[in-house]
Amino acid sequence: MQDPRLRLLSVAALSLAAFLAVQGAVLAFAWWLLTRQGPVRIVRSKWPLVAFLPLALVTIVLFLTGTGWFSYSARLAVVFLIAVYAYQDQGPGEFLGVCTWLFGKKTGFEIGLAGELGLRSLRFLEEETERARQAFLLKGIPWGVKSIIPVSVNLLFGVLHRASDQADLLVARGFSRGGSSCVRFSPAGGDILLTIAAVAAAIAAFVPLGEFFILIQ
Numbered sequence: 013m014q015d016p017r018l019r020l021l022s023v024a025a026l027s028l029a030a031f032l033a034v035q036g037a038v039l040a041f042a043w044w045l046l047t048r049q050g051p052v053r054i055v056r057s058k059w060p061l062v063a064f065l066p067l068a069l070v071t072i073v074l075f076l077t078g079t080g081w082f083s084y085s086a087r088l089a090v091v092f093l094i095a096v097y098a099y100q101d102q103g104p105g106e107f108l109g110v111c112t113w114l115f116g117k118k119t120g121f122e123i124g125l126a127g128e129l130g131l132r133s134l135r136f137l138e139e140e141t142e143r144a145r146q147a148f149l150l151k152g153i154p155w156g157v158k159s160i161i162p163v164s165v166n167l168l169f170g171v172l173h174r175a176s177d178q179a180d181l182l183v184a185r186g187f188s189r190g191g192s193s194c195v196r197f198s199p200a201g202g203d204i205l206l207t208i209a210a211v212a213a214a215i216a217a218f219v220p221l222g223e224f225f226i227l228i229q
Contacts, residue, residue, distance in 0.1 A: 013047075013206060015199035016106035017113070022210035023098045029217035030090040034083055036217025037090040043213055044093055047206060053100040059138045060096040067092060099134070107131060109195025121191040129178060133171050140167050 013019040026043055029036030044050045054061070067088055074081030111124030144163045148155050 013101060013200075013203045015197050015203045016102070016110045017197055018199055018203045018207040019098060019101060020110055022207050023094055025210045025214035026094050027091050029214040030087055030094065032087075033217045034087060036214065037087045039213035039216055040090050040094055043206070043210055044090075044097060046209065047097065049101060050093070050097040054096070057100065057138070059141060060099055063092050063096065064089065099131070102131060104128075104132075105193070105195055109193045109197070112191075112193040113195075113197075117192050118189060121193065122189065124193065125191070129175065133175065136174065137167055137171060140170070 013022070022043075026036075026040040030040040031037075067085065070088075071081055071085040074084060105128065107127045108121070108124035111120040111127065114120055115123060141163070144167075145155050148159055153159060
């Protein structure tokens with residue numbers, strides 16, 4: 013989606029619908045498939061799927077305890093899938109622009125700046141993990157748990173040092189509070205259709221299917 017504002021609205025509506033109802037999760041998953049970019053980006057870069065590891069552990073615990081594990085896990089899996097789509101479809105500076113547009117040049121800019129730094133750290137981790145994996149493969153070292161753990165620890169400390177350097181750089185450049193963003197939003201026809209579908213799916217998640225079709229007639 014080209015317009016980050018419509019993407020944010022769609023993601024928020026679908027995440028709420030998927031979390032609160034299984035019907036909403038099914039509709040949100042169908043929306044994710046219709047975007048086409050969602051499945052394509054997952055195939056190209058599977059790194060964000062690491063977010064599903066904690067969910068898998070929780071699912072196992074719920075399954076062993078005999079509680080409603082399927083409903084909970086299915087709903088959260090779709091929420092994570094929508095979040096991964098939002099992360100992969102996000103462009104540099106878009107989060108900053110949306111927050112500044114939504115909350116103003118003071119609070120909005122600061123929230124957006126913090127979010128942009130966090131997103132850049134995640135992309136830094138993604139790139140460095142892929143480089144480490146390729147280096148291990150070139151050296152003939154198996155890429156498994158024994159190699160991932162030390163690499164992860166080193167990358168974690170690297171991200172912390174990187175965040176400290178970025179904070180020092182902002183202070184050195186005189187940043188104190190607030191700012192402006194010059195992002196221009198240009199919604200495409202497909203963005204509007206996807207947003208309408210997302211809002212409709214969110215409404216349908218809380219209305220029985222029969223009543224929903226009566227409402228839209």
